[in-house]
Amino acid sequence: MWKNMGLTGKILVAMALGIALGLFFNLSGLGAEGSFVDTYIVQGLFGIIGKLFVNSLKMLVVPLVLISLICGVCGIGDIRLLGRVGGKTFAIYMMTTALAIATAIGLGSLFGIGTGMTISSDANFEAKEAPPLAEVFANIIPSNPISAMANGDMLSIIFFAILIGISILMVGKPAKGLVQSLELINEVILKMVTIIMNLAPYGVFALLVKAMSELGLGLIGQLLGYVAVLVGSLAFHYFITMMIVLKVFSGLSIKTFLAKMREVQIFAFSTSSSNATIPVTLRTVTKRMGVNNSVASFTVPFGATINMDGTAIMQGTATIFIANIYGIDLGITQYLTVILMSVLASIGTAGVPGVGLIMLSMVFAQVGLPIEGIGLILGVDRLLDMLRTAVNVGGDAAVTTIVAKSEGKMDLAVFGDPNAGTKDVFDGHIDPENEKEFSTVLNDGKMGSDYDVR
16 A cells, blocks of 8 residues: 555655654653653654755755756846846745735734733743844855855855856857756756655654654643644635735646645655755756746745745744733834834845744844743744744745746646656666666776776
8 A cells, every 4th residue: 555655645644643653752751851762762763764864855955956056047048037037036025925924913913812821931042143134145145155055055055056057158059068967967966856755754754753752732732822823824824825926926726736735845844944845845846837947946945045934924923922921012113113124034044043033033122022032932933833834835836836937937737737747756776778778888988998907
């Protein structure tokens, strides 16, 4: 049965089993900190498997973004078109972020979450300093591109890749061989993504066992209002707001889009990282939805860096929640400040670890809320971060399809085909003809070399 099941089905089963086993460890007390199960099974076995899986995804992010974007720029062939794609993408990302936080503030105010509550917490929160916005813009041009790649500075990598692509276009015909080589390298990297995706059920299972064993459900009861409004806001934004935006601006089928996004969002949920999900998102929008690589190679990594709809929703909900707990009344001016700050912070804190909480501390400081209030929601933030990431990558894919459709860079036949991209799987076997062909080429090369001693 397992062998005959599709990849999406396997991942869904693994997800359900991982959550169930993790909660069993947590609720039964077997996974208590320092216990045998926690030390050797949860943190040991499942922790290692999950870490290996996430690292395997992160391993491909930089080479995939760099090579894919260079090929994308060369594929566009028109620098003005690249500027138009960039402008549209940025504008839509900023618009959806503003809509996201406005939704969160509206629902939070409507239900009055936190009003009359008194919650004690031992958690302390020390706000990390976010880099100034001017510094973020200045660092877009890397002084050392190798260092930028090593650190995963996505905006710097995007700039460097675009510059290389433009330079190749300026060289013209003599660079044709280089472009063909880069396209082949890009195909090889996508095959690597395919291999890792077929290991996804085991990685997702391990990650969710570990997460649920650590988190449990204890704190959710105490913060039920906050959690319910935040989850509701996330669901409303993705399934209602983003789908209306997708339909209005592209006319594409919402049902088809949601069906093809399931795998990506499970990846995002289990890894809690938009950047780690980039390879899967890129593969899905190109192979499953028919978006041309010339658009997707720019919009997806760009979105993973600055598009933070899920995080913006958390900021709006947390602002209302903490303000009500401390009995602080926020006026319309302060609400507008929260929206503006969240939109700007989504750019200014790009690529910074713990970005959601850093952005939240900036917002709190701006509207006069106590920073230590963040400690009250830290207990459930890890679980909610998984949901936020799923919404973030969903927004990246939606905007990518909108921009691609508007520029005529999308194969609608691929988008309409429910089986598109599903046959590209790795079953552990390599075509014997390919092995034989490469073996012959390599052996012939050795025989014809100066080092042949036979």
